Amino acid sequence: MKVAFATQDLERIDAHFGWARNIAIYDLTPEGWALDRVEEFSGELNEDGNEDKLEPKLKALQGVSILVVAAIGGSGAARVVAQNIHPMKVAEPEPIEGMLEKLRGVLAGTPPPWLRKVLAKSGEGKVDFEEEEDA
Secondary structure, three states: OEEEEEEOOOOEEOOEHHHOOEEEEEEEEOOEEEEEEEEEOOOOOOOOOOHHHHHHHHHHOOOOOEEEEOEOOHHHHHHHHHOOOEEEEOOOOEEHHHHHHHHHHHHHOOOOHHHHHHHHHOOOOOOOHHHHHHO
């Protein structure tokens, strides 16, 4: 699955979605991760109410299942969700690789229901839901 991170420095999840200079997109599997690509943005990104700045970012997220941000506005969140992308917010800046390791661990174990839904939507779900219902 593809996971995207809003980042200013390409090291940490430290950016508001609308204000992010970069979106780093990784391929994540239960075995590990690899950087797929970095999308860079310029211009007046910190201008509140400027919905046009979101369009290139939304296009860059095609094929992404999860978007991890430091913050995201209501309009941006609604548009991300409309593309079947699950937004996640971190409480404070943290390393991208740390979050990738947490998500990898969850994928390798028993993903929570919200992540199973994401996996099913992305066509990557390999969870046997019937087994769970019998328990």
